Amino acid sequence: MVNRSDVHYFGAGPAPLPTAVLERAAQVLLNYKDKGIGLCEISHRSPDANEILADAKHALSTLLDIPDDYEVLFLQSGGSGEFSATVYNLVAIWVEKKRAAIAGEVGDNQEEVLKRMHKAVDEELKLDYLVSGSWSLKASQEATRLVGAKHVNVALDARKSNGGKFGVIPPEDQWSLTPRASGGGPALVYYCDNETVDGVEFPAFPHALEGDDAPLVCCDMSSNFISRKVDVRKYAVIFGGAQKNIGNTGIAIVILRKSLLPPHSTPASPDLLRALNLPVGPIVLDYPTIAKNNSLYNTLPIFDVWVAGQVMSGLVNAYGAKRIGGQEEVSNDKARLIYDTLDKYSHVYRVVPDKAVRSRMNICFRVHGGDADKEKAFLAGAEKKGLLGLKGHRSVGGIRASNYNAVSMDGAKALVAYLEDYAKSS
């Protein structure tokens, strides 16, 4: 039998979880708080479930210093569901804002309002996407599927600057963002902070998205959530699936600016959206509905929220006043160790993305120029040493070491030792 302590797992998600959390999870699955029933069996509307939800929110808010004017939502959507949710919700807000402005000009003449709305949607509705890797590409494709290509402005396609492959983030002056017209501008600007497949991470929040008239920024942080400090106020929506840094598969977490919720913002009515040939989203992705119901509009997997809460409170306890800054230091140190070793043996290893945008979370590299047999042998040798989950994503191949929070410094060092041994014997 192989024990957990015998291996270090570098899978990209689902990803490792702290052993102590899993041990407690095994207990609460059987018997939660000595009630004789397990956590998957209790009602999501029970006081216990509410407490679990509140604790998870509190831990996340503490870690990331989430301001009071932001809401935390838990959904079953996965990361991909949020590709759609951001579109449904922010397009509905854009449309209602536009309708109110037009109604202010033309008064109660519904026919005229609708006529002008058609024109406004036709000519002005834009959703901006910064495509820096496979996941933001998928998000932009989902937006296109929902609202049509003419409304989706791919303001950046990083492949165009890198011979058709992801791996760079070109300078911001080369992006073609929709202009911020007064009272206009895009319905959202979307980007993925860390591209899990391609190993590309935004080093910092883009300058081009800052300013008093900043657009509504939606950001996918699925694979670098709670791994570094984030200035939440710069974002309209931050989301991520839990299954990398936060917990087990099953929930996504959304951090949402409250001014996008009623009574501050009202989404367009389903009737108006239909009249304009725009999509009406499913109720389970409707942010106002989820927020109004404290994430309990429908059955929330409370066990998954419990795991996420345990992981996050573990970090709160571990790093104290440093909060997520403490984890950031550790994540950076582990990543630096691994990248330094890859660079040291550059005749054997080649890091795929450009140095300026290397991900601290998903370290993508090739062995011997991507020689298939040699990479296979590299992986087999790693497995023998208990270093698992290193195979690159099937769409790009190569090697990927995911350096999530639950990968220990010992794990990073064990990988480094193997990289050294392999390079020296090559």
Ligand SMILES: Cc1ncc(COP(=O)(O)O)c(C=O)c1O
């Ligand atoms: C950055 C990123 N976004 C979105 C997703 C999709 O998440 P899900 O599988 O939960 O839909 C993934 C999955 O790996 C991801 O890495």
